[in-house]
Structure formats: C-alpha cells, structure tokens
Amino acid sequence: MIMVIIDRLSWSDFTNPAYPNLSSLSHRGSVGLLQTTTGGSCEAGNTYLSIGTGARATGGGAAGEAYQPQEMLKSGESAGNAFRQFTSREIPLLGVGMVTIARLRQSNAALPYPVVPGELGEMLAQGGFRVACLGNADLPGEPGRYLAAIAMNWQGLVPEGRVGREVLRSDPYFPGGWRTDYQALWHSYLELRPRTNLLVIDLGDTSRLDGLRAYIEPATFQREWQAALKREDAFLGRLLAELNPQRDLLLVVSPTPSAVARQKGDLFTPLAMVGKGVPPGELLLSPSTRRPGLVLNTDVAPTVLQFFGLTVPPTMSGRAMETAAIGQDPDSYLAQTREQILFVHNQRSPIIKTYLGYAIGVLLIALLLLLLGEQKVARRWGLPQFLISLMVFPAAALLMPLFHLWNLLPYGLVLLLVMALLTAATLGLERRRALLGFAALASFTVALVLGDALSGCFLLSHSILSYDPSGGARFYGIGNEYMGVLISATIFGAACWLSLKPRRPVLLMVALGFILVTVILGTPRWGAKFGGILTSAAVFPVTFLLFRGVRLNWRTFLLLALAFCLLPVGFAFFDFFRSASAQTHVGHNLALVLSQPVQAWNIVTRKVAMNMKLFRYTIWSRVLMAGLGGMLVLFFRPVGVMRLFIRRYPFLYSGLIGVVLTALAAFIFNDAGTVAAATAVTFGIPPLFYLLLREPSASPDLSSRDSLLG
Incomplete structure (x- = not known):
C-alpha cells in the first residue's frame, strides 16, 4: 500500500482538469470526502496523528518532530542522542524517530477516550509488515514531519525513512526558499518500495504554501499553488503508472483542510483509493457514517489494517472503508453533498x-x-x-x-x-x-x-x-x-x-x-x-x-x-x-x-x-x-x-x-x-x-x- 499525502487540498483542486492525474482518480478508483475532526483543532499535528491512531487525537507541533538519527536539532544535539535521552531507545540507522513521543502519549492520555500514538505502525509491525515514510512538510525553522505520526509504532519509531533535507531542493522563488525535490523523492521511492509493505509519502509543498499563506501576496500564492500542484500531480502520475492494480493499493489523502476552508467551516478534504479490490467510479463508504461518499479520518487506519488482513484493535474508533455504487457521476454527487453539508454547518446556528x-x-x-x-x-x-x-x-x-x-x-x-x-x-x-x-x-x-x-x-x-x-x-x-x-x-x-x-x-x-x-x-x-x-x-x-x-x-x-x-x-x-x-x-x-x-x-x-x-x-x-x-x-x-x-x-x-x-x-x-x-x-x-x-x-x-x- 502506498499512502500519498497531498495536504490542504480542496475539492475544486481535486477535480480541476488542469491536474489530470488528480482529477482522474474518481474514475480510476473510488473517492470520498474525508471528515477531519480531531481531539483538538484541525491542524496538521492533530489530523495526521488521528489517522495514525484511528482515534481523534491531539498532537500539535510536537507531532512534527520526527528525525533521522544523524540530523541536528536546534539545541545542537543530534536527533539520535536526543531520542536516546528521552526514551532510552535507539533510532535505527535508516529509521526515523519521533523525539516527542512521550509528550504525545501524555497529551492524549488526558482525553476522555483511548488514543494510542503509534497504533497503526505497531499493529503492522506485530503482523510482520514493514513500514517506511518519505518526504516532509518543513517550514523555515519549523519541522513538519507529521507523516511519521501515521507510520510510527508505539515506541515512536519508523523502521526506515527519508524525512530530512535530502528530499528538498533550494528554490529562491518558492515561499520559504525550499520545496520538494521530486527527482530525489522518486529515487528514494524506488529504493524503499521493494522492502516496504506500507509506504507513506508526504509531497509537502501545498502544506508549506498554506502554512505561509498569511505572508504571501495573493497573486504570488495562486501562481505558486498551481505550480506546486502541477508538480505533485506529475509525481502522482508516475506512481499510478507503476501501480499494479491486482496487488497494490494507492491511497491519496489530504489530512488537513486549508486555512481558508477552516474559516468557511469546511472540514472535509478529498480522499481517493485506487487499486486492489477498489472498483472504479464508486464512492467510499464507512460504517462510521453510513453515508456514501463520507468517511472519517479515523477510518483510514482500520482500512490499512484490513488491507493487510489484520484485526482492528478496539482503541481505534474508526471502521474499515467500503465502496458503494450510486448510479451517477461521483464528482457531481460529492460536490452537491459538500454544498448541502456546508449550508447546514454555516446556517444551522x-x-x-x-x-x-x-x-x-x-x-x-x-x-x-x-x-x-x-x-x-x-x-x-x-x-x-x-x-x-x-x-x-x-x-x-x-x-x-x-x-x-x-x-x-x-x-x-x-x-x-x-x-x-x-x-x-x-x-x-x-x-x-x-x-x-x-x-x-x-x-x-x-x-x-x-x-x-x-x-x-x-x-x-x-x-x-x-x-x-x-x-x-x-x-x-x-x-x-x-x-x-x-x-x-x-x-x-x-x-x-x-x-x-x-x-x-x-x-x-x-x-x-x-x-x-x-x-x-x-x-x-x-x-x-x-x-x-x-x-x-x-x-x-x-x-x-x-x-x-x-x-x-x-x-x-x-x-x-x-x-x-x-x-x-x-x-x-x-x-x-x-x-x-x-x-x-x-x-x-x-x-x-x-x-x-x-x-x-x-x-x-x-x-x-x-x-x-x-x-x-x-x-x-x-x-x-x-x-x-x-x-x-x-x-x-x-x-x-x-x-x-x-x-x-x-x-x-x-x-x-x-x-x-x-x-x-x-x-x-x-x-x-x-x-x-x-x-x-x-x-x-x-x-x-x-x-x-x-x-x-x-x-x-x-x-x-x-x-x-x-
């Protein structure tokens, strides 16, 4: 299974023909609207961790502090040393460690329902499946390795990953100065794929742009957003070309609504599944919602476990996703559903x-x-x-x-x-x-x-x-x-x-x-x-x-x-x-x-x-x-x-x-x-x-x- 994260994505972006690979997902596989409520606000640290735990979690900025062992922290300490000091454990040489894993456990222990950071990665490890993560959504001076909150195990470790500066490239015209290096990302993907069962890839650039939106001129933002989505769409096309639909499953997820969407009360983002067992042109359906086209972020982890034939633990509140045929174009159906939901949300009060x-x-x-x-x-x-x-x-x-x-x-x-x-x-x-x-x-x-x-x-x-x-x-x-x-x-x-x-x-x-x-x-x-x-x-x-x-x-x-x-x-x-x-x-x-x-x-x-x-x-x-x-x-x-x-x-x-x-x-x-x-x-x-x-x-x-x- 390959989980591709294109964060802060809107429904209009997802269906825009200017991005042919994104807009083709509803006909290649099944699509839906992902409800992104968490244990706190709809920010990346909470939304990614909610996906990884299968429960509404809260992580904040701490959920982005995952590093490879040789990376240096702001304190001047290596990530490997810091992880050892905080957990008495070692980050594997090729692995990734969530330095703040103890803090994530403590913050979620205060919630009035069970949330287990690292639950998805742990269940996969116990089942004998290998997990890796690739990419980041770093901002200047602010680590954005939230994808590790999805892939890590109970110990806060991902067995293998590339989340550092090696997957980025300097770009003096891109806000923040650094953006994803898709050639490096592709080479890392080809290297990791043969020895990985679940590979989580965060393309990162849309997250970076939305995080800096308040500092960017609107015209500049629009130009860079379109350029970033075209690069991400091209990378997605390469993945689709490599996909074996009889064996593999591609999951395209946008864990967090954009800042503009949150202001409008729109907490739904696009979600698509393509590949093994997923019929084309249908809607995703969850027993959690019983409404065709609507699924929860807590449903993603149970879906992953079901794909690998594993039992879903009772601490995960979500359910494995299914598909449903509705007899009409899924894009137009979901657009109408989204319009109705937004009306109720905004006018109800x-x-x-x-x-x-x-x-x-x-x-x-x-x-x-x-x-x-x-x-x-x-x-x-x-x-x-x-x-x-x-x-x-x-x-x-x-x-x-x-x-x-x-x-x-x-x-x-x-x-x-x-x-x-x-x-x-x-x-x-x-x-x-x-x-x-x-x-x-x-x-x-x-x-x-x-x-x-x-x-x-x-x-x-x-x-x-x-x-x-x-x-x-x-x-x-x-x-x-x-x-x-x-x-x-x-x-x-x-x-x-x-x-x-x-x-x-x-x-x-x-x-x-x-x-x-x-x-x-x-x-x-x-x-x-x-x-x-x-x-x-x-x-x-x-x-x-x-x-x-x-x-x-x-x-x-x-x-x-x-x-x-x-x-x-x-x-x-x-x-x-x-x-x-x-x-x-x-x-x-x-x-x-x-x-x-x-x-x-x-x-x-x-x-x-x-x-x-x-x-x-x-x-x-x-x-x-x-x-x-x-x-x-x-x-x-x-x-x-x-x-x-x-x-x-x-x-x-x-x-x-x-x-x-x-x-x-x-x-x-x-x-x-x-x-x-x-x-x-x-x-x-x-x-x-x-x-x-x-x-x-x-x-x-x-x-x-x-x-x-x-």
Whole structure:
C-alpha cells in the first residue's frame, strides 16, 4: 500500500482538469470526502496523528518532530542522542524517530477516550509488515514531519525513512526558499518500495504554501499553488503508472483542510483509493457514517489494517472503508453533498438561534399575560397562533430537505411558508374540535420522524435541526434534537387522543406506539440512538401508568427499574454481537469497555462534561429554563389555574408530566442532553400555555378518565 499525502487540498483542486492525474482518480478508483475532526483543532499535528491512531487525537507541533538519527536539532544535539535521552531507545540507522513521543502519549492520555500514538505502525509491525515514510512538510525553522505520526509504532519509531533535507531542493522563488525535490523523492521511492509493505509519502509543498499563506501576496500564492500542484500531480502520475492494480493499493489523502476552508467551516478534504479490490467510479463508504461518499479520518487506519488482513484493535474508533455504487457521476454527487453539508454547518446556528430566541420571547410574553390574567389581550395579539408555530418548527425543518434549497434567503422564505401552512392546518382542526389539531400535529410529527428513520434517514441527515456532519458528531440515525421531539410528541399525541376518545382501544394503541418508538429509536439499522433507549425506557412506562391512573408503589418502582435496566442492555448486546462493520458506536463502545473497564468511567465523564458545557454556554438551556421555569411558576400563580387545568385535562396533565420526565431523562442520559431536553418541551410547554390562554368556560370537560378505566 502506498499512502500519498497531498495536504490542504480542496475539492475544486481535486477535480480541476488542469491536474489530470488528480482529477482522474474518481474514475480510476473510488473517492470520498474525508471528515477531519480531531481531539483538538484541525491542524496538521492533530489530523495526521488521528489517522495514525484511528482515534481523534491531539498532537500539535510536537507531532512534527520526527528525525533521522544523524540530523541536528536546534539545541545542537543530534536527533539520535536526543531520542536516546528521552526514551532510552535507539533510532535505527535508516529509521526515523519521533523525539516527542512521550509528550504525545501524555497529551492524549488526558482525553476522555483511548488514543494510542503509534497504533497503526505497531499493529503492522506485530503482523510482520514493514513500514517506511518519505518526504516532509518543513517550514523555515519549523519541522513538519507529521507523516511519521501515521507510520510510527508505539515506541515512536519508523523502521526506515527519508524525512530530512535530502528530499528538498533550494528554490529562491518558492515561499520559504525550499520545496520538494521530486527527482530525489522518486529515487528514494524506488529504493524503499521493494522492502516496504506500507509506504507513506508526504509531497509537502501545498502544506508549506498554506502554512505561509498569511505572508504571501495573493497573486504570488495562486501562481505558486498551481505550480506546486502541477508538480505533485506529475509525481502522482508516475506512481499510478507503476501501480499494479491486482496487488497494490494507492491511497491519496489530504489530512488537513486549508486555512481558508477552516474559516468557511469546511472540514472535509478529498480522499481517493485506487487499486486492489477498489472498483472504479464508486464512492467510499464507512460504517462510521453510513453515508456514501463520507468517511472519517479515523477510518483510514482500520482500512490499512484490513488491507493487510489484520484485526482492528478496539482503541481505534474508526471502521474499515467500503465502496458503494450510486448510479451517477461521483464528482457531481460529492460536490452537491459538500454544498448541502456546508449550508447546514454555516446556517444551522443563525437559523436555530433565531427560532430559539423567538421561542423564548413568545413563552415569556405568554407567561407574563397569564400571570396578569390578560388572556383576552393575548388572544387579541394572536399569541395562541405564535405558540402553535413553536410546535410546528420541528416538522417544518424536517420537511425542508425535500426542496433542495441550499441558499439562505429562499430556504428561510420556504421554511416560514411551511411553518405558516402547518400552523394554519393545526388551528383549523383546533377550531373544529379542541385538541384535535394538537393530536394531528403530534401524530404527523411522529410519523414523519419514524417514516424517515425507516426509509434511510434522508430528511434527518439533511435537516437544519438535525446533526451537523461537518462537526463529526453524528452521521446516521435519529440525533438528539429529533429524539427529544419524537418522544415528547409521542407522549403528547397520546394524551390528546386519550382526551378525545378515552377508550381501551386507544390505550392499547398508545402502548403499541410507545413500543414502536422505543424499538425504532434503539435498532442499529434505524434510529441507532442508545440515549433514546435509556430515555424511553425511563419515561414511557411511567407515563403509561399515569394514563392508566395507577399509583406508583415500591413494587411498581422495582418493576420499572428492572425494565429500565434490561431493555438498554438487551439493545447494547444485540449491537455488540453483530459484525464489526455493522456495529454502531454502542456496540463498539461496549467492546471497548469489556476490554478496558476503565473506559466506562471515561464515557460517563465525557457525557457529563458535554452536558454541562452545553447547559452553560448554549441558548438551548435558556429555552429549557424558560419553559420549565414558566410551568413551575404557574403552579403557584395565578392561584388555582393549574388545578383547573388538571381537572379539565387529566390525560394532558399526565402527558405533561411525561414530557417533563422526558426532558430530565434526555438531559441525564445523552451526551448533548441539553439539546434533547430543550426540544422535548416543544410538545409540552407551548400547548400548556395555549390551553391556559383560552377562556375557561370554552374549554370542554375532558376528564373522563374513569370511562377509560371502567
């Protein structure tokens, strides 16, 4: 296997016909977009080390300090002596040593998940395969031997390599004065190839230019960038000509986005595989993402190990890449995918913050008017309609990918139109019969989420309110936002239908609905949301008993606790015993915990830390506090208003308790629980305020729980 690194490469560079060898890779082999998130920022020391460890690592500048033994350091010491002083080991005469290996271990030991510097090189060495590295991305006074972070073993050693000045040439016109000597690089490649199984080659010049971008005139930068890419493209052409596609595999990787791409939120770089076992014209696919064309940087190391027939260690969070045929040109498909991902990443925050700010304002105004007893003023201002608009936003945001709008102005206008239509439909049904509109809206939202999950998650994976692939947190299934919406809408919809038709068949349908939502949330093929299993296992049984009017005693509590424990464990082991390529993160984490029990504590602390961070710094927590705080106030002022609500709407009150429990459970059991908790109250607080703003005399008496219980 030959891994060629052309760093800081953009998608437009990759598909530019001016670079014929690069642009031909999508037809010679399979291509994809590489997600480059690390344990820190997207800088070279982190991105290269993440590839070498198969986990999101952090290395910084220390990951570039790899040397041949005879090279001299700034301190005047030889690299061989320094490595011996720091590690009590010797760098092989022809090898390369990461002088800062101890520092890399220490910095990654602080992460709340396992990261093993040198994991890829060590697994290959233990399997009897030889690794070498060639090239560098040095800047003036700053070593850039990051490729060794991919190729090294646990000891920080690469058995053989050429990473020094011998692969560079002086060029007075190139920024920094030194660039890659491709003739020397080619001779070294021919020398190393016969005795190497994995050869990592860093072409270097694009890294150097991007690192000095701030010091270079734009016109000069553009000229030198094009010239550097033409030289790199020519070298790639020589490698392709030498490739034996029946035996060899060429991997072209760009580990780090350019500085300009990072500013735009574009954390995806091109990736290509050509050769043995790779069909031409297809897309790369990873079990980590389940989206054709999207793979993670942590997937590269498992792919290398699979190529050599080696087992992937549980400390690697990535999965070996596969390929998928899509029936269209891969370049155009990936260009469209990248456009959609960038739109979600860049516009998600302003759109959602606008909605959440609007939600906080509407809820606070409604609360104030309720406290003042000014329900007539609220109705005159149209406040009930605004409250319903808060409830329709999740469904509207989930429908938006159907319109394929990736420009903010048309997207915003169509979103408002869809919200207006859903609000009008809900109000129309409410005027026909109280709670009918709410029941229909909740049922529509639940059906929309479940239907999309069952049919491949197209809407969920493209919605502005769902997960953000550029951030790398989630790529498939039901995310935190719609998990909270789904569970609370299910409970609220059930409460509405029970209020409208308090009959035993309806209660049976509610029970079946709770089971269906739980199964779809937890099944790896559909929802793949383990936090959703924990939340639903904690909330649905309690809510169902409240609907039945059952009092909770110690026996009931123990049965609920047993169900809560058994259900998630069953789903986790079901995922665990599936094949590694089919497992979700739940099965992978369970395997990790079984091999290293201490990782269970790390997982818990990581989730708690994420929750506390989101609660302290995001607007989601403000929405949550505004909703729950407003509801709490209404229990005391105006006097008797909640008692009237409980008497008139006993099922809705039980449902409201279920929604509040959903918010609390979602917060506790999910690593972004603040988000899930805030979206959960969407189907709790706004309808409560809506009903309390109505004239009490106009509210029907829907207290027929006794008729349901017989």
